Amino acid sequence: MYVVTVEFEIKPEKLQDFRAQMVANARASREREPGCRQFDVCADPAKPGLIFLYEVYDNRAAFDAHLATEHFKAFDRTVAPWIASKDVRIYERLA
Numbered sequence: 001m002y003v004v005t006v007e008f009e010i011k012p013e014k015l016q017d018f019r020a021q022m023v024a025n026a027r028a029s030r031e032r033e034p035g036c037r038q039f040d041v042c043a044d045p046a047k048p049g050l051i052f053l054y055e056v057y058d059n060r061a062a063f064d065a066h067l068a069t070e071h072f073k074a075f076d077r078t079v080a081p082w083i084a085s086k087d088v089r090i091y092e093r094l095a
Helices: 014-032 060-068 072-080
Strands: 002-010 036-044 047-059 085-094
Touching: 002 014, 002 060, 002 072, 014 036, 014 072, 036 072, 047 060, 060 072
Parallel strands: none
Antiparallel strands: 002 047, 002 085, 036 047
């Protein structure tokens, strides 16, 4: 399995908008992408602007397919100016 984590720091004035867009993107990924096995959107209660994603795909090709979807491209274009920082990490799930 191919695991992707993303940590976003969102600009405070756009936090609610970002959360709504992120939840919709995650839902579309889970429902429309056969290679997407899990897509969790998490918030840190102590740091409201911190959003953490945990995504699991069948393989790299499934993740690449995710990046090519219209729903992801629209999400990415919309939220890009709202992001103060973004850290993406890739893992291989062992167990």
